[in-house]
Amino acid sequence: MTFTVPSGAGWLKAKPALFVPIFLLLSLPATYAQAKLETKQQTNEKIQELAGLAHPQSLETPTGSGDLLHIDVFDVPELSRDVRVSESGDITYPLIPGKIVTAGLTTYQLEQKMAQLLIENGLVSHPQVSVFVKEQNSQPVTLVGAVSKPMVYQIIRPTTLLELLAQAGGISDEAGSEVIITRHQAAADKNDVNGSAGSASLDSQTITIRLQDLLESGNPAYNISIYGGDTVSIPRAGIVYVMGGGIAQPGGYVLQSHGEQITVLKAVALAHGLTGFAKGDQAVIMRKNTATGQKDVIPVQIKKIENRKADDMAMQSNDILYIPDSVGLKVLAKGGEAALVAGASVAVYRF
Secondary structure, three states, X not given: OEEEOOOOOOOOOOOOOOOOOHHHHHHOOHHXXXXXXXXXXXXXHHHHHHHXXXXXXXXXXXXXXXOEEXXXXXXXXXXXXXXXXXXXXXXEEOOEEEEEEOOOOOHHHHHHHHHHHHHHOOOOOOOOEEEEEEEOOOOEEEEEEOEOOOEEEEOOOOEEHHHHHHHOOOEOOOEOOEEEEEEEHHHHOOOOOOOOOOOOOOOEEEEEEEHHHHHHOOOHHHOOEEOOOOEEEEOEXXXXXXXXXXXXXXXXXXXXXXXXXXXXXXXXHHOOOEOOOOOHHHEEEEEEOOOXXXXXXXXXXXXXXXXXXXXXXXXXXXXXXXXOOHHHHHHHXXXXXXXXXXXXXXXXXXX
């Protein structure tokens, strides 16, 4: 089963692009022409800020298989010990016959259960039992994809999606526009995206949330609770680079999702348009040739594309669109390709 959380109110408006023909702005989708651009650092700062405001439901995380528990019986040290929950979700305890099912119980519930068992078996008349988890192994959440620290996290308390992303150090440059949560039925039955029970007839469900909705809408419905057994994935999307003295805002621009196509004119619009000194008809796309390992140089005549005298060209992930001005032409002619390499000095923008 797949859930897609509905989108919010749409994109926020930015200032019009500079030196881009009016028809170009009108012909592009609003997503490009009115995009609010953010760097990865700005996005991650917002994740950290919003994660600190989250107030998940104050429920204790239940114990499960693999957890190491410490059970302490006040004033009866011979009954106090560490026990590990078996794969079948139970423990054995001295002088109490049979196995004690603990999986799914919180430590408070387990304290009550152990106290009752001690009384029923005539071991302690008025037991005071305390239980705490020494090692948490039963609530793994797998976080993969375009995040700073992909790994398996143990959920030791109620945790939201924003808190999980904050623990992972936020997203990486190539993160796409969506977060995908795959939830196995045991966790799905606890809570679906709307807070109601999941369907018992399915093995798992998939919840898709747009990053922009999570960070911009202010709607807590997008900041869903994360449960043990969930897999959280942020698919990677491609980046195109727009460089050179002829463009208003050089940098890398993250595509919205994997496989999305972006054209030369869309890239120019995202980069706030051409400068007044741009040599648009002398632009080039630098594209890595997978066969030779070298960069192919593809001429691009932007002015002709704008005037509809040439077809708009599709760009590929990791393409570099270089738009020179009069000085840039000389740099490019002297082998200035090294200056075009996208690295730490190039800002990468999301929209």
